[in-house]
Amino acid sequence: xxxxxxGLLAVVLEFxxxxxxxxxxxxxxxxxxxxxxxxxxxxxxxxxxxxxYVTVGFGVFxxxxxxxxxxxxxxxxxxxxxxxxxxxxxxxxxxFGTLFAILAFPFMLNLLGIRSRPRPxxxxxxxxxxxxxxxxxxxxxxxxxxxxx
Amino acid sequence: xxxxxxxxAKDAVTRALKHSGLSRRDFLKLSSGxxxxxxxxxxxxxxxxxxxARAVPTNAxxxxxxxxxxxLSCATRLARELDGAxxxxxxxxxxxxxxxxxxxxxxxxxxxxxxxxRNRRYVPSNVNWIHDMVAEYDPDNNRxxxxxxxxxxxxxxxxxxxxxxxxxxxxxxxxxxxxxxxxGCVYDKPELAERTWQLIDQFVNEGGVGLFTRPRGDMKCAxxxxxxxxxxxxxxxxxxxxxxxxxxxxxxxxxxxxxxHTDDFLRKNFPERSIHIHWDHPLKAIDPERKTATFAxxxxxxxxxxxxxxxxxxxxxxxxxxxxxxxxxxxxxxxxLEVDRFTLQHKRYPNVFGAGDINGVPIGKTAxxxxxxxxxxxxxxIRTIQGNQLNPGYDGYTSCPLITExxxxxLVEFDxxxxxxxxxxxxxxxxxxxxxxVMKDRLLLAAYRAMLRGRI
Numbered sequence: 001x002x003x004x005x006x007g008l009l010a011v012v013l014e015f016x017x018x019x020x021x022x023x024x025x026x027x028x029x030x031x032x033x034x035x036x037x038x039x040x041x042x043x044x045x046x047x048x049x050x051x052x053y054v055t056v057g058f059g060v061f062x063x064x065x066x067x068x069x070x071x072x073x074x075x076x077x078x079x080x081x082x083x084x085x086x087x088x089x090x091x092x093x094x095x096f097g098t099l100f101a102i103l104a105f106p107f108m109l110n111l112l113g114i115r116s117r118p119r120p121x122x123x124x125x126x127x128x129x130x131x132x133x134x135x136x137x138x139x140x141x142x143x144x145x146x147x148x149x
Numbered sequence: 150x151x152x153x154x155x156x157x158a159k160d161a162v163t164r165a166l167k168h169s170g171l172s173r174r175d176f177l178k179l180s181s182g183x184x185x186x187x188x189x190x191x192x193x194x195x196x197x198x199x200x201x202a203r204a205v206p207t208n209a210x211x212x213x214x215x216x217x218x219x220x221l222s223c224a225t226r227l228a229r230e231l232d233g234a235x236x237x238x239x240x241x242x243x244x245x246x247x248x249x250x251x252x253x254x255x256x257x258x259x260x261x262x263x264x265x266x267r268n269r270r271y272v273p274s275n276v277n278w279i280h281d282m283v284a285e286y287d288p289d290n291n292r293x294x295x296x297x298x299x300x301x302x303x304x305x306x307x308x309x310x311x312x313x314x315x316x317x318x319x320x321x322x323x324x325x326x327x328x329x330x331x332x333g334c335v336y337d338k339p340e341l342a343e344r345t346w347q348l349i350d351q352f353v354n355e356g357g358v359g360l361f362t363r364p365r366g367d368m369k370c371a372x373x374x375x376x377x378x379x380x381x382x383x384x385x386x387x388x389x390x391x392x393x394x395x396x397x398x399x400x401x402x403x404x405x406x407x408x409x410h411t412d413d414f415l416r417k418n419f420p421e422r423s424i425h426i427h428w429d430h431p432l433k434a435i436d437p438e439r440k441t442a443t444f445a446x447x448x449x450x451x452x453x454x455x456x457x458x459x460x461x462x463x464x465x466x467x468x469x470x471x472x473x474x475x476x477x478x479x480x481x482x483x484x485x486l487e488v489d490r491f492t493l494q495h496k497r498y499p500n501v502f503g504a505g506d507i508n509g510v511p512i513g514k515t516a517x518x519x520x521x522x523x524x525x526x527x528x529x530x531i532r533t534i535q536g537n538q539l540n541p542g543y544d545g546y547t548s549c550p551l552i553t554e555x556x557x558x559x560l561v562e563f564d565x566x567x568x569x570x571x572x573x574x575x576x577x578x579x580x581x582x583x584x585x586x587v588m589k590d591r592l593l594l595a596a597y598r599a600m601l602r603g604r605i
Contacts, residue, residue, distance in 0.1 A: 003572060003605070010604035015595035074587050075258065076556025084575055085583040 026103060033106035037113060045115040051108035058108075059101030066093035204232040207534050212293060212303035214283045216240035218248075218516055218601065219309035219505025221271045222523040225603035227307075228273035230531060237277045237301060239293070243268055246339055247594055249516045252373050255335030255342040256380040257350060258555070258590070264339045271601045283310070286473035288498045305500045305530055308475065308486050310467050312369060312506045312514070318463040320434035320443075330437035331457045335377055336369070348457055353384045356393025357456025360442055362432045364463040365401040367485070369506050369514040372549035372561075374398075374461050375405065375415065382422050383554040396424045397453070399444060401431035407512060408563045410579055411551065418553065432460065466507055475501060482509030490565065491541035493526040499533065502526045510545065511565055516593075517548030520600050546570060550589040553581050560585035 003011075016023060070089055071078050081089065211227060211234055213220050224238050245266040253259040272278050281295035294300050314337045316322050326332045328344025331352075335342045352359060359381065363374040378398050385391040398405075398419060405415040405426070419426055430444040430451070435458070443452045466484045470476055475495065477487035486503040487496045490510045495501035504526040506514040513522070525542040532539055545565030552558045561578050562570045569578045576584055599605045 007599070007605040010599040010602075011592065011596045014598040014602075014604075015592065017595075017598075071556070071583065074556070074583075074590060076583050076586060080554065080556040080581075080586070081583050082580070083582070084577070088584045088587075 030103060030106045033110055037106065037109045040110075041114055046113055047115045048109075048113060051105065051112045054112060055101050055105045055108045058104050059097040061097075062100040063093045063097030066096040204230055205531055205535060206232045207234050209304045209534050210235045210302060211237070211305045211307065211530070212301055213238045213307040213309060214240070214293065215309040215311055215505070215507075216242060216245070216268045216272070216278075217309060217311045217505065218597065219311070219507075219519045219523055220307075221245075221268065221601045222519060222603055223307050223309055223504055223527055224276050225271065225273055225601065226523065226527045227530070228276050229603060230527065231534075235277070236275070237279060237303075238272060239279045239281060239283055239295065239301065240268070241280050241282050241296075243280075245271070247597060249370065249593060249597065251335045251337075251339065251342045252370075252376045252380070252552070253590070254339060255333065255345040255349065255377060256384065257346045258380070261339045261343045263594070264342075266598075282469075284469050286470060286475050288474050288495075288501060291500065303500075305534065306498075306502070307526065307530065308470065308501065308503045308507055309505045310470060310507050312367075312464045313467045314462050314464055316462045318364075319432055319460065321437065322435050322460060322462065326435075326437055327460075331440055331455060332435065332437055332460055333457065334460045334462070335373060336461060345459070349381055349384070352394070352457040353381065353388055353390060355456075356385075356390055357395070358454060359394055359396045360453060360455045360458040361396070361398045362430075362442075362459060363400055363461045365431050366463055366465075367514060368461065368464045370549070371407065371514070372551050374459065376552045377459050378419075378424060379422075379553050380555065382424060387555060391423075396422075397427055398424050399427045399430035399432070401429065403428045406551075406561075408561055408567050408569070410569065411559065411561050414559070414579070435460065470507065474498075477509045481511075485509030489541075490545065491543055492529050492539040493522060493543055494529055494533070494539060502530050510543075512545055512563075512567075513547040515547050515549065516597055516600075517562070518546065520596075520605065521546040523600075544570075548572075550585045550593070552586065552589060556586055557581040557583060558585035558589055560588065 067089060070092060071081060209231070211231075213223050213227070213236065216224075216238055217240075220238060220240060224236065227234065227236055245268045247264045247266065250259055250264045254261050254264060268278075279295065279299070279301065281297050281299060283293045284296045285294040287294065288306070290302075291304065291306075292300055292302050293306070316324050322332075324337075324341070327334045327341045328347060331348060333345035333348045335345050361374060361378040361381075363371070375398075378396065382391070382396060385394055404412055405419070406412040416426075427444075429447050432442060433445040433450065434443040435441075436443075440456065441452050441454055442458055443450050465471060466476060466486065470486065471484040475486055475498065476484050486507045486509055488494060488503045488508050488510065489496055490508075493502055493504065493508060495503065504522045505519045508522065512518075522543055525540065528542065529539045546562065547564075548560070548562040550558045551561050559578060559581055560571070560573075560576050562572060564570050571578050576582060596605060
């Protein structure tokens with residue numbers, strides 16, 4: 001019996017039907033967090049690499065967790081697996097890992113994605129330059145003369 | 150339209166745009182965006198309802214008898230694919246059971262709640278639902294009569310009644326016995342499957358003699374008696390009580406499964422698991438007080454003691470259809486709806502079609518067969534309405550995720566020629582795998598619901 005792609009999509013829709021409200025809520029939260037991050041990060045130095053690394057790490061964690069637990073969750077065991085089952089298990093675990101990583105990324109962006117806060121307006125309009133810390137241990141000769149004067 | 154009218158229209162549009170603060174260019178941009186959105190929306194609908202765009206206009210009166218898997222699937226498809234038809238569904242039942250899950254409830258894998266649903270969720274709004282049962286078919290006058298005496302005329306009839314389980318065909322057996330005195334049966338209703346699990350649970354713990362039967366003749370899900378047997382054995386191994394029980398499988402003939410490769414597998418597998426096969430043992434009578442079962446063997450009646458017996462009663466078309474002109478009169482399909490096995494059109498009444506268990510066809514009393522039959526039956530009814538040639542599209546496809554152990558199954562799919570027809574070529578139909586088990590346990594219920602909604 002041939003299953004079309006659209007037929008499979010219809011089955012997936014039915015599979016998640018009871019959870020659609022939750023998935024929708026989570027996606028809304030993700031969109032809101034992404035929007036919030038973009039708003040917060042205006043004028044700030046942002047960092048995408050660290051959240052991306054942490055998200056990938058989280059995805060890998062879910063992948064490993066799924067690999068270990070899926071047979072048991074489905075009332076089966078590792079002993080029951082053979083041949084194509086391992087590929088299916090790996091495929092499903094990659095799917096779970098990817099899904100959770102995508103869902104977690106906006107959270108990670110907000111937690112780890114902003115490196116520095118924008119300077120307050122009063123600081124930006126200050127005319128006085130703040131005293132620079134001395135970097136060299138010994139004064140330059142010209143400067144030493146000035147001090148002697 | 151004259152050039153002057155055209156100019157007036159253009160001026161009016163320009164004035165309206167100016168009034169709303171839009172330039173003509175913006176207006177065109179918005180229009181094309183709206184068209185894209187509308188197209189996308191229509192496309193999404195089309196994705197899930199691929200045939201909606203080519204609805205056939207008709208004022209035909211169509212009656213569908215039965216609101217089971219086949220009846221509901223036909224109703225959703227016909228309602229979508231016909232424009233203006235007067236569609237009536239006749240069935241008293243409000244509850245809908247996911248029957249392929251009965252085996253899982255009967256062996257403690259699922260809870261009963263997972264099977265329960267309501268027909269109301271699937272009946273399309275443009276279908277008239279009569280809450281009654283058909284008592285009489287009058288195909289010569291294109292009419293059915295319900296149990297309350299209501300006559301319903303039709304131009305086209307879809308028979309999708311399912312079948313009836315005849316408990317009383319076994320002496321001493323009744324539906325009320327199930328769940329008592331060691332008598333179990335996972336067929337027919339969720340509460341019976343639940344009661345059966347209580348007995349199986351006890352049998353798995355305590356052991357004893359277990360008899361597993363199957364009847365003569367056509368039956369729905371012919372794999373279920375085998376699945377129950379193997380799942381009980383698997384449960385015993387799981388709990389470490391296998392040595393406490395003696396297990397016997399008693400088929401009515403000399404085969405275990407119609408598909409030869411699967412039959413070979415089972416012939417080897419059962420003895421390896423110390424499940425003794427007794428060929429030619431149709432169940433004839435049961436004595437629940439004495440806990441004995443009598444089998445009509447070629448050598449005469451044989452009575453066996455049991456602690457647990459899984460009774461699978463003989464099945465037939467519902468009496469109302471069996472006694473009607475629509476029923477086949479000749480062997481091997483006597484009593485079933487007399488349809489052409491490829492087009493599913495009635496052989497004598499061309500405005501009558503059949504879908505599901507009721508059809509008198511060689512194989513295919515499964516939900517998987519319903520999935521394959523309904524599109525063909527519906528298409529051919531519509532072709533008849535249009536006066537077109539029929540499509541001999543049903544090849545006998547049926548499927549059985551044959552559960553061999555807890556956590557393992559073989560996905561067996563075959564056709565009238567008993568040739569394997571795997572939907573997913575990478576899943577071997579000859580070996581036990583985890584993937585078909587996951588499909589049975591997790592995915593097929595979703596596929597079933599998509600089928601009821603006419604999406605697959």
